[in-house]
Amino acid sequence: MTATLTTEVTAAAERIRPYVRRTPLLHAEVDGRPLALKLEHLQRTGSFKLRGALNALLAGDRPAEVVTASGGNHGIGVATAAAILGLRATVFVPDSVPDGKARRIERAGARLVRAGSTYFDAADAAREAAGPGIRYVEAYNDPVVIAGQGTVAAEIVADAPEVDSIAVAVGGGGLAAGVALGGAGRLTVAVEPERCACLHHALAAGEPVDTEVVSVAASALGATRTGAIPFGILSSHPVRSLLVAETDILAARDRLWEEFRLAVEPAAAVPFAAWLTGQVPGDHPCVILCGANADWTP
Template structure:
């Protein structure tokens, strides 16, 4: 996959104009082949809720409890093998990178903000990575991680602002298209934008519905401003969606015409999370319920929409 935002921007424009088959799809396809031995092809669930058809992509059943393993593996497998791996994370990305590194026999260090949920910190360490707490925000942890990653032979794995990571995340959309070709829109939660951008590039031109919490909406605010901007992070879903600024690489893709940006409230998120448990016995973290909240509110268009449930890394009981 191209190594800069301008190239990916061109791919994003091609995707939204219907000219993507010769450029973008092979990259997502290559990522899928690369990571296939190590990830689960997660199932889809067709259902009817409130009299409306719905497809749920159960990516929270991925082996790390979220989609993040896909992008981490693609990043580590696509280039020259590093001697060690460093990253920064609010939780799920760190679990994905730690697991990817363990699979490939590489030492990993994950920097996290002080407020990282205990369950996610525990999973990072259980995967074999060294956990380092740095600052109160993700940006603090990222700055510390980048400094640590200056050592020779070290690969810094971006959480979302890297075309190779975006391509890896796009493999989840490719699975949706393969397993539920009738889907005409995919609703997905947005943090830094890597997953949503991957969905846009890997979904064969289907509408991407990018959904964020009202108080954690860096993409929505960037689209309004016309460029990435700093945004507040104050949401029950912040540990997974807590980027203060959408990545420039994802923004280039998500600012195209094939994307619709929505926001939902905190009460809607928690109600959607509880509904997923009550209706289907699906236990997900709040971030995964964000697109379902938008669907329940009737805001997701399409005759056969899919809601992507992105993660389940939370200690939660109904």
């Protein structure tokens, strides 16, 4: 299955190419150490999520309408993908969705429905709304979505083959799994906030388990359980699981602004926080800055 999914990353790259940006790779030296920054927060919709959403909608028969559930970024991606393809979209969100992300979902043309207090409440409501001609687009627990997210890593490898580790923030695990597939054997460094760490606990337990979600980055990384499909991929590839403190996340976000004038949401600063604190291995590491959909001021 893994070999097939790796091939699907290549297919996804060709499929979504007309609609997504090939985001820049910034080579820098920080604190005397070399670092590559993948500026995926400059992607259309402000995050990597457009890649997986487009691949999901382009890979099979075209539905008449799509529904999804999201804490924010995935909903923006699905809403935009649907608009690009001329499809109606409904996005179910938890009551805790940040106002800025809710606004961007509606601005992309989707109908926004608030449903419950957690992502899983919203997901249950979205699945009930799916049916004939109405496709439910998973946020991360779908091999087609994961293949789309893996195109981020494929671009890194193509643009900087010397990169030997790729650090990425983890929510449900879709992007990290995509990095493992698209990274051509490079070490995936999966970074999570200390109290929002479903992958870390799943790897320790040997299976996905329910975990707490308490973090400044929770709107993007707030899955309480890693998806079974991402877990299967990540538990069978070279992966280093790391945790970072809340203060380090905010310090990393501010450092990206002060030093590079890169304005990202807290979730995107999570892997950079791990790098700043010396946890990310590799002689030529790359950090993915995955999103910029917070209403943020320095």
